[in-house]
Amino acid sequence: MYALNNLKGKGKEDDGGHIYTALGTSEQSSSSDILTTKVKEPTKLKPPLWNTLEFYAYLVIVPLAVLYIFYTGYNISKETNPNYIKYYRRLEPGWLFGRKVDNSDAQFASFRDHYGALFLALIAYLFLTHLYRIFLVPNSPAKLPTQPLRRTYFFLTFALIFLYVLFGNGLIKILIILSINFLISITLRGSKLNPIVTWLFNLAVLFGNEKYDGYKFEWFNENLAFLDLNVGLLTRWTITFNICMLRMVSFNMDYYWSFHPSPDSTEVILGESYKNDRDQAPLTEKDRIVTPCFKEDYNYINYLSYVLYTPLYLAGPIITFNNFISQLRYPKEIDIKSTFFYGIRLLGAMLLMEAMLHFIYVVAMSKSKAWSELTPFELGIIGFFNLQYIWLKLLIIWRFFRFWAMADGFEVQENMLRCMVNNFSTAGFWRSWHRSYYRWIIRYIYVPLGGSKYSTYNMLIVFTFVALWHDISLKLLAWGWLIWIFILPETIATKIFTEKRFGDKPYYRHVCAIGGALNLVTMWAANLVGFAVGLDGMKVLLSNIFGTSQGFITFFACFFAIFCAVQIMFEIREEEKRKNINQEIRY
Helix, strand or coil: CCCCCCCCCCCCCCCCCHHHHCCCCCCCCCCCCCCCCCCCCCCCCEEEEEEEEHHHHHHHHHHHHHHHHHHHHHHHCCCCCCCCCHHHHCCCCCCCCCCCCCCCCHHHHHHHHHHHHHHHHHHHHHHHHHHHHHHHHCCCCCCCCCCCHHHHHHHHHHHHHHHHHHHCCCHHHHHHHHHHHHHHHHHCCCCCCHHHHHHHHHHHHHHHHHHHCCCCCHCCCCCHHHHHCCCCCCCCCHHHHHHHHHHHHHHHHHHHHCCCCCCCCHHHHHHHHHHHCCCCCCCCCCCCHHHHHHHHCCCHHHHHHCCCCHHCHHHCCCCCCCHHHHHHHCCCCCCCCHHHHHHHHHHHHHHHHHHHHHHHHHHHHHHCCCCCCCCCCHHHHHHHHHHHHHHHHHHHHHHHHHHHHHHHHCCCCCCCCCCCHHHCCCHHHHEEHHHHHHHHHHHHCCCCCCCHHHHHHHHHHHHHHHHHHCCCHHHHHHHHHHHHHHHHHHHHHHCCCCCHHHHCCCCCCHHHHHHHHHHHHHHHHHHHHHCCHHHHHHHHHHHHHHCCHHHHHHHHHHHHHHHHHHHHHHHHHHHHHHHCCCCCCCC
16 A cells, blocks of 8 residues: 655655655644655666576476465365364355355355345446436536535435445434534534544444444333334444444544645645635545545535445445545546446456355364364465455455446545565555555544654554454454564664665675565464464464474475565566556555
8 A cells, every 4th residue: 555645745656665654754744634755766677587597486486386375275175174074064055166165254255145235236326326417416517615516415315225224223323423423523623622532432432332232222211122123134333334433534634624724735825716716626636635625515414425425335445525525526427448347357356256265165264273183384374365365355345345436436546456465565565455544544643643753653553543443352453563563674674774775785685585575474474363363373373383393394485485476576566667557556
């Protein structure tokens, strides 16, 4: 993922190689500033290495290692494996080649089991919204604050119906929480109490939702107990409310910052004329985010239509309030071709997931702790494929809802920029995993806390929040703190062993590859603790790897294969620079 950071009007997009450059600089002063990165001197392109004996070796070793990994994953998933009896009850009848399917992950199962309903909702929504847009919404930009944003009425109407079907009377609780948050913002306006009370309230809601499991109407009055009976299709509205909380904070903070615009903002530079009549649409996403809306735009209807916007409500990607309203005031034509091909790519990812679920049963294994008598390598394969599964399921979920928003005419962030195994940098990994959330953290947490001036402490606060935001549990806290610990060595090393000082040394690339391999191993370990096997599973894995001679040999063999893969990643990045491909994702 890739951040923006205000440099007093001098900031430009940067390669973003490491977190201490991408997360901000000491020049940041206003918490209202959208992030850009420091300007980086042009790097000298290196000659291609593909046609060298060294890389011929890498291009043999890595594909063979990948094939062996998949073979091992399939082999330990066979019915003949002694551990099969421990987890086979978690498998369901499948539809590929007579195989059973591992649909035991509750999060993805709730999405996969409702493919039909979700696609029907998408089609119905797009049909109605485009009819509404054609007949009731003018195509011209709404440049004046007196010009209403008529699409918000459709957004809000559809959202209320859609969410009532999903959550039943839980929608009443959602609306109550949203209304309190809105009152905080509108009452405190530009006061310094606004961000303080906003954060205290939203953190209290997160903890309250977890502790009281969505509350009960009967707790407030016995006569309201009948409202608890209608819980909708998904029964628990709190599961998806964490994403909603991010939008609540975005509205309040964007409204607060509209009273304190940064000195280099377009609004300040152009003065009153810009505030009241905006002839030009914001040219970039940065402009849409940093430019405050009209004061009239921060109203209850716009707020609800933003927070409850159907295509993005359940999982994101996350878009700021300023950006959302800006795209309504200056609507864009839908790029039908790119949207269509994006949908094809989404279907391809869904088919890939189906193949994985039918042939490699690692999720069921990890949930049943079915790993006795496995070799250290086989244990590692369970962990590895669990992480691949997490990456792919999130990619599918986020791309589905992004595709929905794209087809509705909204430009939102792609959350997954690279495959998780194509990231040799810990910092680079977090810039390319859940990118919209990463950028939300930069804008609303990291910079207001002082940015890189207090980088080490701020990163600890950031990852503590990220862990608790995902789930209030010990293993997630352990995950967050492990990530913070693992980022520190890279941050220190990249400050000491700079390319400017050592780039011409023949050993520099290989030392960096060792560091990249260590980054990959530590990232995988942290994510295994947080999202796959937990602390208990990690103890078993580590004891088998480092407690036996076979485990040591396996580890170093795997580490060598990862080292070779990192060398290929380095060359891929160089190739991207040479061909000037994908300028937004450069490491």
